[in-house]
Structure formats: structure tokens, C-alpha cells
Amino acid sequence: xxxxxxxxxxxxxxxxxxxxxxxxxxxxxxxxxxxxxxxxxxxxxxxxxxxxxxxxxxxxxxxxxxxxxxxxxxxxxxxxxxxxxxxxxxxxxxxxxxxxxxxxxxxxxxxxxxxxxxxxxxxxxxxxxxxxxxxxxxxxxxxxxxxxxxxxx
Numbered sequence: 001x002x003x004x005x006x007x008x009x010x011x012x013x014x015x016x017x018x019x020x021x022x023x024x025x026x027x028x029x030x031x032x033x034x035x036x037x038x039x040x041x042x043x044x045x046x047x048x049x050x051x052x053x054x055x056x057x058x059x060x061x062x063x064x065x066x067x068x069x070x071x072x073x074x075x076x077x078x079x080x081x082x083x084x085x086x087x088x089x090x091x092x093x094x095x096x097x098x099x100x101x102x103x104x105x106x107x108x109x110x111x112x113x114x115x116x117x118x119x120x121x122x123x124x125x126x127x128x129x130x131x132x133x134x135x136x137x138x139x140x141x142x143x144x145x146x147x148x149x150x151x152x153x
Contacts, residue, residue: 025092028054028057028060038057069104085112085114
């Protein structure tokens with residue numbers, strides 16, 4: 001039987017040297033990059049989705065715009081008209097990426113659903129024009145308690 005070693009930082013606050021500067025990360029998400037001509041800045045997917053960081057321009061708004069646009073075009077080509085279920089998590093760039101994706105989906109008239117389990121973000125999402133609190137979808141149809149509504153700015 002193998003014994004798993006306990007990490008020396010287990011149960012302790014992370015040292016400052018390991019912490020990420022979240023405002024810097026989010027600011028970099030909105031900054032334009034060099035584009036697809038730079039290999040390190042191209043969209044890259046791993047086993048759990050899009051991989052990268054905004055600090056090296058490998059995960060930014062341009063990526064999410066392009067990915068979501070491609071999804072909308074593919075859905076249209078395939079004749080898919082049902083709702084799109086959009087996942088997100090607690091990573092620092094998940095909320096900005098979620099809002100970017102929802103804006104593209106709304107522009108294409110794609111009805112979307114997303115979890116409201118992270119309702120502690122409610123104030124931030126209202127400020128950005130997206131509400132996680134209402135039981136309505138992008139198209140205005142009733143869709144239960146775990147949907148998202150795009151609000152006009």
C-alpha cells in the first residue's frame with residue numbers, strides 16, 4: 001500500500017508568492033493580443049476545455065468571442081435550435097468569459113441556460129448586464145430556476 005505524502009502547505013494559508021493578482025488577470029483578459037499568427041496565443045483545448053492564461057494572451061476575450069462565434073455558426077449549419085447549456089466555475093476568468101459568451105449567444109438569438117449555483121457573483125453579473133437570479137432564458141421563455149437572462153445595457 002502506498003502512502004500519499006502530505007503537502008507542506010496543506011491546511012495553511014497560501015504564501016503571497018503563490019497568489020495570483022486577480023485584477024491583473026481580469027484586465028489582461030480584455031486586452032487584445034497579437035492574434036492567431038502567434039502559436040502560443042492560439043486557442044488550445046485540454047481534457048477539460050480551453051486552456052491558457054490571460055497573462056500570456058493564451059486565454060482572453062478574443063478567444064471566447066471566436067469560440068462562441070464558431071459554436072453559433074456550427075449550430076446554425078446543423079439546424080440546432082434548442083437551448084445551449086453553458087458551464088462555468090470559480091476560476092478567476094470564468095465570470096468574464098461567461099459574460100462574453102452569453103453576449104455572443106444573445107446576438108445570435110441562441111437561447112442559453114447556465115447554472116445559478118454561484119449566486120454569490122450576483123452583484124457582479126447584474127452590473128455586467130447578465131442576471132443569474134431570474135427564471136427566464138435569453139429568449140424570454142420560462143426555463144426554471146437555473147437559467148440566465150441577458151439584460152439590455
